[in-house]
Amino acid sequence: EPEVTQTPSHQVTQMGQEVILRCVPISNHLYFYWYRQILGQKVEFLVSFYNNEISEKSEIFDDQFSVERPDGSNFTLKIRSTKLEDSAMYFCASSEQSIGTGRNEQFFGPGTRLTVL
Amino acid sequence: DAKTTQPPSMDCAEGRAANLPCNHSTISGNEYVYWYRQIHSQGPQYIIHGLKNNETNEMASLIITEDRKSSTLILPHATLRDTAVYYCIVRVTSSGSRLTFGEGTQLTVNP
Numbered sequence: 281e282p283e284v285t286q287t288p289s290h291q292v293t294q295m296g297q298e299v300i301l302r303c304v305p306i307s308n309h310l311y312f313y314w315y316r317q318i319l320g321q322k323v324e325f326l327v328s329f330y331n332n333e334i335s336e337k338s339e340i341f342d343d344q345f346s347v348e349r350p351d352g353s354n355f356t357l358k359i360r361s362t363k364l365e366d367s368a369m370y371f372c373a374s375s376e377q378s379i380g381t382g383r384n385e386q387f388f389g390p391g392t393r394l395t396v397l
Numbered sequence: 398d399a400k401t402t403q404p405p406s407m408d409c410a411e412g413r414a415a416n417l418p419c420n421h422s423t424i425s426g427n428e429y430v431y432w433y434r435q436i437h438s439q440g441p442q443y444i445i446h447g448l449k450n451n452e453t454n455e456m457a458s459l460i461i462t463e464d465r466k467s468s469t470l471i472l473p474h475a476t477l478r479d480t481a482v483y484y485c486i487v488r489v490t491s492s493g494s495r496l497t498f499g500e501g502t503q504l505t506v507n508p
Contacts, residue, residue, distance in 0.1 A: 322499065322500060323496075323498040328493050336493065371441070384490045385446070
């Protein structure tokens with residue numbers, strides 16, 4: 281069964297450093313997402329991406345964050361200058377286009393645990 | 398998206414049915430009810446969704462009341478691997494739209 285994959289599984293970085301989290305969505309999906317979950321808190325939406333541009337972003341997704349689909353398979357989240365409060369689990373998800381069925385399930389990857397020291 | 402209310406935690410005996418309730422009294426006519434679960438810090442997993450009719454798949458059944466103000470997710474024969482946080486999410490389904498997760502219900506299946 282196809283699945284979303286994410287690398288690395290765990291990333292440790294120093295405050296102020298740039299990090300890039302990588303995701304490979306399911307191959308025929310057109311919509312891509314990033315969510316994060318700070319330890320012990322809710323899963324929070326960051327951004328959605330379609331047709332090579334951001335379609336929606338939350339208030340969390342400020343100028344320190346960017347997303348890119350550099351090739352036909354990868355989808356990346358970059359944090360330009362990490363802060364301590366960026367420590368969290370970051371989940372990538374993808375979905376196919378729903379046409380009139382109401383079905384728009386998002387498939388999530390296993391996550392990247394980001395630790396900022 | 399309409400707000401949902403779920404109990405913070407529930408227990409269930411292994412092999413028995415787990416019935417997880419969700420209130421969504423402000424749901425509007427074009428909003429669907431979705432259920433996801435998250436097993437111990439793994440990525441959330443889609444379970445089932447519905448608009449107004451009851452739905453069943455290989456994982457669970459979804460019962461939606463006639464007025465659509467509440468629903469129940471039923472795991473017919475819970476196993477230890479069903480221990481997870483279960484999220485009820487009400488949303489207009491459009492391609493690319495966000496999922497808004499609440500606190501969910503921590504279901505613990507006991508041996």
